[in-house]
Amino acid sequence: MKTLMFVIFLMSLSAMSDAAANKPVNGNKKQPNIVVLFADDAGYGDFGFHGSKVMITPNLDQLATQGVRFAQGYVSDPTCGPSRAGLMTGRYQQRFGFEENNVPGYMSANSANDGRNMGVPVDQKTIGNYLKEQGYATAYYGKWHLGGDDKFHPLNRGFDEFYGFRGGARSYFAYSKAPPSELDLMERNFAIMGEHEGYLTDVLAAEAIDFMERKVKEDKPFLAFVAFNAVHTPMDATPEDLAKFPQLEGKRKTVAAMTLALDRASGQIMDKLKSLGIDDNTIVVFTNDNGGPTDRNASDNFPLSGTKSNHLEGGVRVPFLMKWSW
Incomplete structure (x- = not known):
């Protein structure tokens, strides 16, 4: 999975080369847009395209049939921060001292070691840096978890726009009082925003859609990296989504509802690509940061052994779909 960034990058370079040589790219000579739909702590077996009979994931199942389902997609670490660092840079995170981000005190000297x-x-260059150099507009939505200080902020790491939170987890609903950490606060670019309205998974999809609409009007190729915090704890779901799973109870019921919202949001983004007329020249990727922590969110990694935070298959093997109508 560490090569995913460069697969996307090389695809965009290939399209640029064809355009420069006056060869049609999907009939329009344009660089492909790129949308990354990134889940958080999802179970390997918790999708219809992996055989689940419990979860309701029609939009992602459709993506699997339209594109390629990679049966052996692996991340470079079984925890959130290091895995994201590997994906975002295209390098093993051990090479720059990020292998224990989820455990304070093990960072390299040039990253500092706490808070x-x-x-x-x-x-370290990111996919945002590389694609900006190729003329892309770049935006990041959702969970960052790659550094809380301003020097690590998405706008300083190759992204033009950011709407989300800098930390590793937060409520899906608006906070009625100060959250546990300032890194849980929602930001638009560098500005701390008031709390969002509605369910955060849906809000992130709406923000990404707004970005895509604006860039199509500007006729500019774009990268929209949508880092959902679903289905990471806390276990938050809407009553409407919970009602779709009367046969379940407890955390299993909640994670099913959260997965339904994740699928719905992904579907809204993919539907917008089609309505904008750019779905045939957009690389769409869906994947996950690490295996599901079954003890925390009742996710299911079947048929794999292991969970998040260990190096068995269930910790590092993840769902991985990619579509591009060349």
Whole structure:
């Protein structure tokens, strides 16, 4: 999975080369847009395209039939921060001291070792940096978890726009009082925003859709990296989504409802690509940061052994779909 960034990058370079040589790319000579739909702590077996008879994931199942389902997609670490660092940079995170981000005190000297100063070293280039160099508009939505200090902020790491939170987890609903950490606060670019309205998974989809609409009007290729915090704890779901699973109870019922919302949001983004007329020239990727922590969110990694935070298959093997109508 560490090569995913470069697969996307090389695809965009290939399209640029064809355009420069006056060869049609999907009939329009344009660089492909890129949308990354990134889940958080989802179970390997918790999708219809992996055989689940419990979860309701029609939109992602359709993506699997329209594109390629990679049966052996692996991340470079079984925890959130290091895995994201590997994906975002295209390098093994051990090479720059980010292998223990989820455990304070094990960072390299140029990253510092605690609190807001735990982050991907600023000398590391990200997919945002690489694609901006190729003329892309870049935006990041959702969970960052790659450093809380301003020097690690998405806008300083190759992204033009950011709407989300810097930390590793937060409520899906608006906070009625100050959250446990300032890194849980919602931001638009560098500005702390008031709390969002509605369910956060749906809000992130709406923000990504707004970005895509604006860039189509500007006729500019774009990267929209949508880092859902679903289905990471806390276990928050809407009553409407919970009602779709009367046969379940407890955390299993809640994670099913959260997965339904994840699928719905992904479907809204993919439907917008089609309505904008750009779905045939957009690379769409769906994947997950690590295996499901079955003890915390009742996710299901069947048929794999292991969970998040260990190096068995259930910790590092993840759902991985990609579509591009060349």
